[in-house]
Amino acid sequence: MAEDAAGWSTIESDEGVFTALIEQLGVQDVQFEEIISLDAESIRALSPVYGVIFLFKYLSPTSTDRSKPQDGTYDTQTVEDDGLFFAAQTIQNACGTQAILSVILNNDTTSNPSSSGGDGSHDRIKIGPSLSEFKEFTTGFPSDLRGEALSNSQMIRETHNSFARSSPFADETQKDPTQLSDEVYHFIGYTTHHGKLFELDGLQPYPISHGYCTPESFPEKIIPVLQRRIERYPADEVRFNLMAVCGDLRKKAELFGDDSMLEREKRKRKAWEWENSLRRHNFVGFTGEVLKGVVAEMIKKGKYEGWVKEAEDSTRKKLEQRRSRGLAEEQLQE
Amino acid sequence: MSVAPLITFKAGKCEVDESTGKVRPQPTPGYVYLYSEEDLMHFCWRPRSASLDEPEDDLIMFPSDGSFTPYQKKQVNGRIFVLKFSSSSQRHLYWLQSKSQSANGDPSHFSSRDLKIGQVVNSLLQGEEVDVQQAVAEMRSGHPPNDDDDATMEDVEGQGDGGAGPGATGGDIRDEGEGAREGGADGGRASGGAMDAQSIIQNFIRSMPGSAGGQGGQGQQQKLFTTLQDLLTSASTVAWVDAASESTVDEALQFLPPNLASLAKDDDDDSATTILDLNQKRDLIKRVLRSPQFSQSLASLTFALRDGGLPSIGEALNVPLQNGGYMRRGGVPLGGGEAVEAFLKGVQDLVKGDGDEDDKMETS
Numbered sequence: 001m002a003e004d005a006a007g008w009s010t011i012e013s014d015e016g017v018f019t020a021l022i023e024q025l026g027v028q029d030v031q032f033e034e035i036i037s038l039d040a041e042s043i044r045a046l047s048p049v050y051g052v053i054f055l056f057k058y059l060s061p062t063s064t065d066r067s068k069p070q071d072g073t074y075d076t077q078t079v080e081d082d083g084l085f086f087a088a089q090t091i092q093n094a095c096g097t098q099a100i101l102s103v104i105l106n107n108d109t110t111s112n113p114s115s116s117g118g119d120g121s122h123d124r125i126k127i128g129p130s131l132s133e134f135k136e137f138t139t140g141f142p143s144d145l146r147g148e149a150l151s152n153s154q155m156i157r158e159t160h161n162s163f164a165r166s167s168p169f170a171d172e173t174q175k176d177p178t179q180l181s182d183e184v185y186h187f188i189g190y191t192t193h194h195g196k197l198f199e200l201d202g203l204q205p206y207p208i209s210h211g212y213c214t215p216e217s218f219p220e221k222i223i224p225v226l227q228r229r230i231e232r233y234p235a236d237e238v239r240f241n242l243m244a245v246c247g248d249l250r251k252k253a254e255l256f257g258d259d260s261m262l263e264r265e266k267r268k269r270k271a272w273e274w275e276n277s278l279r280r281h282n283f284v285g286f287t288g289e290v291l292k293g294v295v296a297e298m299i300k301k302g303k304y305e306g307w308v309k310e311a312e313d314s315t316r317k318k319l320e321q322r323r324s325r326g327l328a329e330e331q332l333q334e
Numbered sequence: 335m336s337v338a339p340l341i342t343f344k345a346g347k348c349e350v351d352e353s354t355g356k357v358r359p360q361p362t363p364g365y366v367y368l369y370s371e372e373d374l375m376h377f378c379w380r381p382r383s384a385s386l387d388e389p390e391d392d393l394i395m396f397p398s399d400g401s402f403t404p405y406q407k408k409q410v411n412g413r414i415f416v417l418k419f420s421s422s423s424q425r426h427l428y429w430l431q432s433k434s435q436s437a438n439g440d441p442s443h444f445s446s447r448d449l450k451i452g453q454v455v456n457s458l459l460q461g462e463e464v465d466v467q468q469a470v471a472e473m474r475s476g477h478p479p480n481d482d483d484d485a486t487m488e489d490v491e492g493q494g495d496g497g498a499g500p501g502a503t504g505g506d507i508r509d510e511g512e513g514a515r516e517g518g519a520d521g522g523r524a525s526g527g528a529m530d531a532q533s534i535i536q537n538f539i540r541s542m543p544g545s546a547g548g549q550g551g552q553g554q555q556q557k558l559f560t561t562l563q564d565l566l567t568s569a570s571t572v573a574w575v576d577a578a579s580e581s582t583v584d585e586a587l588q589f590l591p592p593n594l595a596s597l598a599k600d601d602d603d604d605s606a607t608t609i610l611d612l613n614q615k616r617d618l619i620k621r622v623l624r625s626p627q628f629s630q631s632l633a634s635l636t637f638a639l640r641d642g643g644l645p646s647i648g649e650a651l652n653v654p655l656q657n658g659g660y661m662r663r664g665g666v667p668l669g670g671g672e673a674v675e676a677f678l679k680g681v682q683d684l685v686k687g688d689g690d691e692d693d694k695m696e697t698s
Contacts, residue, residue, distance in 0.1 A: 270597055277591040278627035286589035287635060288651040288681075290566060290623070293574040293582060295678070296685045307570060308678070311560040319558065 008093035008157055009164030013055050013187075013241050016272030017163050017279070018100060024159045026128020027104060029248040038226060038242070043219035046246040048123055050215075051103035051191030052222060054229070055096075055241035071228050072199060074206040079143065082194040083111070085135065088147035089202025097160045098150060099187035102200040103245045105135050106193050123247060130155055147202060162280065190222055191245075197221050337386045339367035339378075340458060341466050343451055347379060347391075348414060348427035357405075359412055359429045364390075366428055368458055373665045375458060377402075377417060379428065391426070393417075397461025397661060402452055404444055411441045413448055415455075447473045461663060559671030562632040562639075565678070571623045575616050583615050594618060636674060642666075644673040653680035654687075 011017055015032040022030060032053070033046055043049055068074065078084045085105040089095055105111075109124040110132070127135070134153060138146045150156060188201040197213035213221045230240060250269070253262035298304040345366040349358040363382045367389075368375060377400065378389035393400075399421050405414040413430040435445035444452075450473050457464045575583070587595075595610055598618045610618065622628055639647060645659035645667050655676055660667050668676050 274594065274597045275625075275627065277593055277597065278622065278625050281591050281627070283628060283631035284635065284647065284650060286586065286622075286628075287562065287566075287632065288653070289586045289589055290571060290574070291562070291678075291681050292685055293578060293586070294566060294570050295681050296688075297574045297577060298570070299682070299685065304682075308560070308565070311564040311567075312558070314564045315560040316558060318564075 007161070008091050008151070009161045010093050011096060011160060011163045012279070013096060013185075013243075014275075015243060016275050018053075018096070018243065019272065020276050021097065021159060021163055022100065022104060024162070025156065026130045028126045028128065029123075029251055030104070030125055031246060031248050032243045033246055033249065035242040035244050038223060040219040040223055043222065043244060046244050046249070047219075048215070048247045049218060050107040050125065050245045050247075051189055051218075052226075053096075053099050053103065053187055053189055053243045053245065054226065055185055055187050055243075056229075056233070057185055057239050069199075069204060069208045070232065071225070072208040072210045074204075075196070075198070075209040076206050078194065078196070078198075078207060078209070083139075084193050084198065084207055085111075085138075086143050086146070086200055086207045087138075087150050087202060088144040090144075090147045091151045094151055094157070094160065095202060096187045097156065098147075098202050099189040099200070100245070101131075101150070101156075102189040102202075103191045105131065106191050106198075106200075107245075108132075108135070110135065111193070143206075163276070185239075190225070192218050197225065199225070337369050337371075339369045339386070340464075341451075341454055341470070342367040344382075344431040345379070345415075345428040346431050348429055350425075350427060357414065357427060359414075363431060366455075368455060373661070373663050375461075377455075377459070393426075395459050396421075397459070397663070400459040402455040402459055404449065404452055413442060413444050415452055461661070557671035557675060559675045561636040561674070563629060563636065566623075566632060568624065572620060575619050575623070578616075580612050580615075583612065583619065586619060587615060590619075590622060594622070639673045639677055640670050642669055642673075644668050644677060648677065648680055652684070653677065654683050655680045 011021075015034050018032040019030075030050070035042055035052065043052075079086050085102060087098060087102065089098055104125060104127060107125050108127040108131075111124065134149070134156070138149050141149065186201075186203070188199060190197065190199055192198070192213045192215050195212055195214065197210040197218065199208040199210060201208065210221070210225050226242070250262060250265045253259075253265055295304070298307045342365050344363065346362060346364050347360045349360060350356070351358065364379055365382060367378050367380075367386075369378070370376070375395040375397070377391070377393040377395050379391040380386070380389040384390070399419055401418050401420075402415055403418070405416040405427060413434070415428050415430070417426040417428070419425070430448055430451070432448075434441055434443065435447060436443035450469060454464055454466060454469045458466075578586075595618065598610070598614070598621065635647070644655065647653075648655040648659045659673070659676065667673065
C-alpha cells in the first residue's frame with residue numbers, strides 16, 4: 001500500500017490522548033496537564049515544565065508582512081547555530097502532534113543545555129529509540145524538509161492515527177461528520193532553548209523569540225506572551241486550550257511522599273486509560289447487542305411503538321432547532 | 335451510453351410568479367422526457383429544436399421523491415402538470431402542448447389520455463416498473479370518437495426496442511457524453527467524502543423533509559425517522575441492562591475492550607484477571623453507555639446508515655434486511671431515514687426470530 005502523506009486523522013485535544021501518544025512514541029515520564037488558570041504559580045506547580053502547547057482557532061494573519069511576526073522576533077539563526085528543532089507544518093491534521101514534538105524534541109537528552117548554566121535537576125526527557133532516530137535523521141535539515149520528514153514518518157503517523165476516533169468508515173481520514181464545526185484549529189508550542197523563550201509555529205517561516213528565558217523563569221515569562229496572544233482575538237472568543245508539557249506527576253508525588261496526590265494522579269491515569277480504550281474501540285458490535293436488547297425489552301413490555309414515536313419526536317424537535325439556527329447562519333453569511 | 339427516453343411527450347414550461355401566483359406558460363415548443371441511468375430517473379425538458387443530450391432541465395429524481403400530477407389549483411387555460419418534491423418545496427410546471435382532446439373546447443380539460451401520461455410519468459418517478467409501450471398503446475387505442483388523433487400519435491412516444499418509432503419526435507438517440515449525466519442546478523446528489531464537515535451537516539439538514547431552502551433532487555429519502563442516539567436513550571438502555579440476565583450481560587461485555595474490567599475497579603488491583611460480579615458488570619456497561627465516546631459512535635453509525643452503509647452494517651451484524659438493504663431496483667443502498675428505519679425493522683425481526691432467550695414469553 002502506498003504511503004500517503006495526507007493520511008493523517010484528526011485527534012482530540014486532550015491530556016489523556018496526548019500523554020498516551022507520546023508514551024507510545026517511546027517518551028518516558030512526561031505527561032500533559034491542562035492549565036486552567038493563566039498564572040505563574042499554577043504552571044510552576046507542575047515543574048519540571050518543558051513547555052506549553054497552545055490550541056486556538058486559527059485566524060488568517062491580519063498582516064501579510066512576513067518580515068516580522070505580530071509579536072516577538074524571528075530568529076533566523078538558532079536552528080543552525082543552536083540546533084533548535086523546528087519543522088514547517090505541511091499537514092493540517094498533524095499539527096497537534098507537530099506542536100507536541102516541537103516541545104519534546106527541544107528538551108530531550110540530546111538537546112543543547114540552556115545557556116544560563118541552568119538547574120541541574122531539570123531533567124532532560126528520555127525520548128526513546130524511535131524518536132531519537134527521527135531526530136538524528138533530520139539533524140541539519142531546513143525546516144521545510146523537517147516538516148516533510150515528519151509528515152512522511154510512518155511511525156509517527158500511525159501512532160497519531162491510532163488515537164483517531166474509531167469510525168464505521170474504513171477510511172479513517174474522512175472528516176468526522178458529527179463535528180459541527182468546520183473551523184480550523186491550530187496548535188503551537190512554546191519552550192525555552194539556549195536561554196531564550198521560543199514560540200514554535202509550523203506555519204511561520206522561523207522560530208519566534210520572545211526574549212531571554214530559562215526553564216526556571218519560564219512560568220513567569222510565558223504569561224504575558226500568552227496574554228498578548230489571546231488579546232488578538234475578539235473578547236468573546238473563549239475557545240483556547242492550554243496544556244503544560246511536564247514531568248510525570250506520579251513521580252513527583254512519590255518524590256515528595258505525597259500520598260493523596262499520588263492517589264489522585266493514579267486515578268487520573270486510570271480514567272485516561274478508560275477513555276483511550278473507548279476512543280479506539282469500534283462500537284458497531286456492541287451497539288448491535290444494545291439495540292437488540294432494548295428492542296427485545298420494548299417488545300416484551302409492549303412499549304415498542306411508543307418508544308420509536310418518542311425518538312422520532314425528539315429528532316424532529318432537534319432538527320427544527322438546528323435548522324432555524326443553521327438557516328439563520330446561512331443568511332448571515334450571504 | 336445512449337439516452338433512451340422511456341417516455342417523451344410535447345410540453346412547454348411554465349413560469350410561476352410566486353408573489354401573485356400567476357402561472358405563465360412559456361411558448362417554446364418542447365418535450366418532457368424521462369430516462370433512467372444507473373438506476374436513477376432523469377426528468378428532462380428540452381426545446382424541440384435541441385437534441386436529446388442537450389436538455390434545458392435535467393432533474394435527477396430519487397424514487398418516490400418526486401410526483402407528477404395535474405395542476406388544478408388556479409384558473410388556467412391549458413392542461414398543466416406539476417412536478418413536486420417531497421424533500422423540498424421546489425416545483426416545476428409544464429403544460430401539455432399536444433392537441434387538446436376536449437369535446438367542448440375547454441382548454442384546461444384533461445382527457446383520459448392526458449391523465450394517462452401523467453400517471454405513467456408519476457409511476458416512473460415512484461420507482462415502479464411501468465410498461466410504457468403498453469400504456470402508450472392504450473392511449474392510442476383509447477381515443478374518444480370524433481377526434482382526430484393523428485396529431486396525438488406523434489405526441490407521445492414510448493420507448494420501443496428499436497428506439498423511437500416512425501414519426502419519432504426528432505432528436506437522434508446518440509451516444510451521450512459525460513455531460514448529460516450532470517444534473518442541472520436542481521439535481522445532483524450530495525457527494526460524500528469530499529466535503530468538509532460543515533457542508534456535510536448542512537446537506538444533512540437540507541436533505542430532511544420539510545427543510546425550506548432545500549434543493550430538489552438533493553433530498554435523499556422522504557422520511558426523517560430518527561437517530562440511534564435518540565432511540566438508545568439512557569432511560570431505555572438502563573432499563574435493558576437492569577433487566578438483562580447474566581448471560582446477556584456477559585454476551586454484551588464480549589463486545590467491549592477486555593481491559594475495561596480492570597480499569598473499572600476502584601482499588602489498585604492491577605491483576606490481569608479481574609472478576610466482576612453481576613452488579614459490577616452492569617455498572618460497567620452503564621458507564622460505557624454514558625460515555626461521550628459511545629454517544630459519538632452512535633452519531634457516526636447513524637450517519638453511516640443514512641449515507642449508504644446499511645447493507646454492509648446489516649451484514650456485519652447479521653441483521654436481516656429486505657433486498658439486503660438495497661432499493662427495490664437494486665444497486666443503490668437505501669439512504670436517509672428509510673435506511674435507519676429498515677435497520678431497526680431488521681433488528682426487530684432478528685429479535686423476534688430468536689424466540690425466547692429469556693424465560694418470559696412475548697406478551698402482547
